[in-house]
Amino acid sequence: MQYATRNTQYSARAPTSMDIESFISPHLRQMQPYTPIVPFEVLSKQLGRDPSEIVKLDANENLYGPSPRALEAIARCGALHIYPDPDQTALREAIADYINLPAAHILCGAGADEIIDIVGRAFVQPGDAILDLPPTFGMYRFESDIVNARYVAVPRRPDFSLDLDAIREAVLNSNAKGHTLKLLFIANPNNPDGSLVSDDDLRRLLELPALIALDEAYIDFSDHPGHAGWVRDYDNLVVLRTFSKLAGLAGLRVGYGVFSPRIIQHLWKIKQPYTPSVAASVAAIAALSDRDYLRDTVRRIVAERERLRASLQELGWLRVYPSQTNFLLCRIDTAQAPGALRASGAPPGKQLKLALQQYGILVRYFDKDGLRDCVRVSVGRPEHTDALMAALHEMAGW
Numbered sequence: 313m314q315y316a317t318r319n320t321q322y323s324a325r326a327p328t329s330m331d332i333e334s335f336i337s338p339h340l341r342q343m344q345p346y347t348p349i350v351p352f353e354v355l356s357k358q359l360g361r362d363p364s365e366i367v368k369l370d371a372n373e374n375l376y377g378p379s380p381r382a383l384e385a386i387a388r389c390g391a392l393h394i395y396p397d398p399d400q401t402a403l404r405e406a407i408a409d410y411i412n413l414p415a416a417h418i419l420c421g422a423g424a425d426e427i428i429d430i431v432g433r434a435f436v437q438p439g440d441a442i443l444d445l446p447p448t449f450g451m452y453r454f455e456s457d458i459v460n461a462r463y464v465a466v467p468r469r470p471d472f473s474l475d476l477d478a479i480r481e482a483v484l485n486s487n488a489k490g491h492t493l494k495l496l497f498i499a500n501p502n503n504p505d506g507s508l509v510s511d512d513d514l515r516r517l518l519e520l521p522a523l524i525a526l527d528e529a530y531i532d533f534s535d536h537p538g539h540a541g542w543v544r545d546y547d548n549l550v551v552l553r554t555f556s557k558l559a560g561l562a563g564l565r566v567g568y569g570v571f572s573p574r575i576i577q578h579l580w581k582i583k584q585p586y587t588p589s590v591a592a593s594v595a596a597i598a599a600l601s602d603r604d605y606l607r608d609t610v611r612r613i614v615a616e617r618e619r620l621r622a623s624l625q626e627l628g629w630l631r632v633y634p635s636q637t638n639f640l641l642c643r644i645d646t647a648q649a650p651g652a653l654r655a656s657g658a659p660p661g662k663q664l665k666l667a668l669q670q671y672g673i674l675v676r677y678f679d680k681d682g683l684r685d686c687v688r689v690s691v692g693r694p695e696h697t698d699a700l701m702a703a704l705h706e707m708a709g710w
């Protein structure tokens with residue numbers, strides 16, 4: 313018996329003559345599925361390596377892990393047979409204290425991903441447009457497909473900066489093109505390169521007649537305090553945050569959005585009532601109570617990022633982009649790269665990813681325009697940097 317999963321298709325004939333697939337919304341039948349990372353256990357089997365031998369630098373997780381207080385809180389939380397508080401009172405108060413804004417501005421979900429989905433469903437009707445600024449986080453395109461929006465892309469410049477004039481033009485002329493452009497996603501800092509939008513540029517964008525969802529998943533690793541406080545001045549700004557990166561809780565799925573009161577009242581109406589889970593909420597609250605641990609983790613990650621950058625740059629065949637996050641985007645200078653990476657004719661980024669995989673080191677390759685000679689490497693612990701650099705040096709002698 314074969315079962316369908318996200319990436320496989322069930323091929324057996326249905327037992328009735330009814331064409332049940334035709335009942336699925338037409339836009340979903342044509343939609344491309346989101347490509348998430350390959351699960352750890354599956355990869356470990358594929359590579360024939362124990363999970364403990366794998367250096368996982370492909371998904372921007374926080375390899376320093378959560379505060380011990382978060383782990384203790386999960387172990388202690390007893391009431392797992394009771395639904396979570398749908399008002400998220402304790403969690404929202406803990407976040408309010410952390411970001412220094414009233415809890416009335418905050419709504420939490422199962423990761424920033426759920427907030428992206430709530431915003432998409434609340435603002436966009438089929439045929440409205442969503443503006444995306446690729447290359448960037450793939451979830452925005454995915455959300456656009458789910459809500460059957462018209463997907464409008466204004467590509468970033470080669471250095472990943474925003475083309476403000478083109479964005480302005482896309483928003484202001486959208487009605488003339490027969491659709492209403494409602495929502496603009498900006499990852500700040502951006503994934504996959506790690507660059508920040510300047511405050512001046514953001515102010516200019518906020519003057520446009522569109523909602524800006526500013527995704528600050530990585531803001532804690534940057535030298536900017538973030539824009540959560542700006543929602544008091546801009547009704548059309550939404551700031552997204554997550555516990556996955558800063559607090560090392562990606563597996564528990566907790567994120568939040570910061571909104572103006574005029575927006576948030578409507579979002580509560582469409583949010584599933586019981587996310588995040590009880591375990592996720594108590595862990596997130598405990599993580600926020602351990603400010604020293606959070607500060608220390610950020611300090612260690614930023615220090616390791618700069619050590620990793622210097623080591624990669626020293627190789628002489630990788631151009632490392634400036635990054636304000638816990639990852640580095642590297643462009644391969646093919647002429648200087650080890651011969652083994654030019655052998656098969658496949659895109660250089662893919663060859664580097666596959667070569668590192670043989671050492672049990674996972675990095676992210678994007679099969680997308682402008683990124684085929686790039687890989688993205690998450691910042692790990694010092695021993696992860698050492699393993700990566702040893703593999704890269706060895707490769708030069710292949």
Ligand SMILES: Cc1ncc(COP(=O)(O)O)c(C=O)c1O
Pocket residue numbers: 371372422423424425426449499502503527529553554555556562565566567
């Ligand atoms: C820019 C950006 N936003 C959001 C997320 C997802 O956050 P969460 O784990 O809270 O859903 C990611 C994950 O990699 C990301 O890169």
